[in-house]
Every structure is written in structure tokens, then in C-alpha cells.
Amino acid sequence: MAKAYSDDLRRKLIEAHQQGEGSLEVLARRFHVSVGWARKVSATYRRSGSWARPPSGPRGPRSKFTGEIRRQVGEWMAEQPDLTLHELQSRLHEELRLRASIGRLWSLLREMGLR
Template sequence: MARAYSDDLRKKLLDAHSAGEGTLRELSDRFGVSVGWAFKVSAAKRQTGSAERIPQRRAPSRIDGERVRRLVENKPDIILRELQAELARAGQSISLAYMARVVKQLGLRLKKKSIHATERGTQANRIRREAFIQRLGEIAPEDLIYREILSIVEHGASQCHGGIRAG
């Protein structure tokens, strides 16, 4: 988001205009601001009598930050979509982007879900791994290369995990 021009610049432009040093169009060029902005600040001064900008009002967040904090503390591997669903159940519907901003503003970090070393050697994971290896064994090597190239063409190289294997 663009930063607001300083009150000093506003004051200089309006003082120059009041002193008759040029039209708002000419002064906007001289001060390096848009013509629209020059007209806007001039109109604001006429209405309020002040050259200073009016601070923008920000609405307080609709999200209960403490609720989000408790949800993350109770389940550190919760993902944004799950947080969003929990808040929706409580009647607070927000986008994932806003949910990410709330988490960041609260200084929270979501932990990635991954299989921990102790879980890797479990019987269930051994069975899954063996089934995966068996499925790979059923695919001809030339098909693997073809499928990887096809994946790169469809999704781009950054989406292809492991790159192209030599044949």
C-alpha cells in the first residue's frame, strides 16, 4: 500500500497556492504529486479549514484473537483452513488471507504437519510404504520419465518433485 504524503508537503503545496504561485495543476507538477491529490487536499482545506490530513479510522478486528490463540495452542499443527472452519462454527466467517494476517498479527506460528521420526517406523507406515513401492514397481521406467515430463509441461518445473530422472 502506498504511503500518505507528509503533512509538510501538504502545507507547502497549499501555502504556495494561497500565495498565488500557480494553479493547482502547475503546483502539482512542481511538487511531484498528482493533480487529483492537489485538488483533494485543497478541497479538504476549504471544508475543514486545516491543512493537516484527517487520520483514517480503522475498525477493530471482528476476530476474537484470544480464541485463535487458544485454538493454536491446543492444536499446534492446525492449518489456516481448520482455523477458518472453527471460527465459522462460532459465526465468524473470514477469508483465508485475513486469517493468515490475524495469525501473523498475534505473533503465532503454525507448525507444519509431518510424520515424526517415531511414527515413521510404525507398522501402518511400513504397510503404506510397501504398497507405494509395489505400485511404483508396476509402472514401466519409460512411463515414469514420460509422466514426469508431462507433469513439468502441465504444472511447470517448480511443481515437479524430484526433477527428471535419468533413464
């Protein structure tokens, strides 16, 4: 993945544009960036008043294992500590209609500190 441009470069581009040193297209060539990136930075600045990169959100799909499901899994494991991953998988599907792979269940238990 390409490295993000620095906030300093963003600031220089915005300041040059505000001082009328050229259009975004001209400044993009001057700073060796794409016109699309220059437009994006300019739009972000107009919208937020900041040239800093906006924080990125979480990557990947949202987990199926909500707090309620994690609580339920914790209760099942407390009631029956020797519950196998296959049994846990079956129980999740039968009682909560949730399908999950054995590998994901292992990761969940590790995240919860149960394995």
C-alpha cells in the first residue's frame, strides 16, 4: 500500500491555493501529486477547515459477534468449560442462528481470554 502524503504537503498545497498561486491543476503539477488528490484535499479543507488527514474508520466487515453474543458465549463457557469448538459452533447455529468457522470461534475465545 502506498504511503500517505504528509500533513505538511497538504498544508503547503492549501496555502498556495489560498494565496492564488495557481489552480489546483497547476499546483498539483508543482507539488507532483494527482489532480484528484489536490481536489480531495481542497474539498476536505473547505468542509472541515483542517488540512490534516481525516481519521480512517475501521477496516473490514463489522463482526457478527456483538456484545450480547460474546456475553452468551461467555455464559456457555462458564457453565460448561470443556465445551468443544464444534459444540460451540453447533450451539451458536441452533440457538442464535449464527454461522461461524472453527477458526473464527478460536479467535473469539482468545479475544475473550477464554483460551
